Amino acid sequence: MDYRQMKTEELDSNIPVGRGMIKWAPFATMPEQFENVQNIIDSQDKITRPVLTDDRVDLLNRKMSYAMNHKLPVKIEYFYDGYRYTVDVEIIKIDQWSEMLIGRYLDSLETFFIPFMDILEISLL
Numbered sequence: 001m002d003y004r005q006m007k008t009e010e011l012d013s014n015i016p017v018g019r020g021m022i023k024w025a026p027f028a029t030m031p032e033q034f035e036n037v038q039n040i041i042d043s044q045d046k047i048t049r050p051v052l053t054d055d056r057v058d059l060l061n062r063k064m065s066y067a068m069n070h071k072l073p074v075k076i077e078y079f080y081d082g083y084r085y086t087v088d089v090e091i092i093k094i095d096q097w098s099e100m101l102i103g104r105y106l107d108s109l110e111t112f113f114i115p116f117m118d119i120l121e122i123s124l125l
Contacts, residue, residue, distance in 0.1 A: 046082025050120055063122040064101060067091050073106055077121040078114050087112065088125060 052060070067074045068091040077086050089103030089112050099116045 043082070047084070048082075049079050049118075052120070060119055060122055063124070064091060064094055064119075067122070067124060068094055073125040074103075075123045075125055076101075076103070076114060076119060078118045079120055080118060084120065087114075 063074070066072070071090065073088060073090050075086060075088050077084060079085075087103075088106045090106060091101060091103045092111070093102040095102060101114045101116065101119065103112045103114070104110065105112055
């Protein structure tokens with residue numbers, strides 16, 4: 001009988017626990033292998049850096065300047081190491097020389113640095 005098609009009430013609630021993780025103990029003798037396999041699994045979730053058009057970059061620059069001049073909090077979506085992240089900051093300075101946006105987290109006084117090339121989206125809060 002197929003247990004997937006049985007009603008919940010008909011299933012036996014006294015299922016033996018089994019050996020649990022003991023059966024996997026022999027595979028734990030090579031931790032480097034586990035680390036490499038985990039790195040491969042993690043790298044499958046990574047994305048390539050999105051390419052922004054000139055119009056999009058211009059729009060982001062205008063939003064940055066507006067938010068900094070009016071001291072408005074913003075939500076910044078940025079790219080780092082194959083992943084997209086989102087952070088809520090107040091823009092303190094736009095450093096053209098180092099091409100960095102310098103901001104402060106809204107919930108603390110900690111400073112935050114984001115390279116211009118990593119910024120994907122800016123929205124006012």
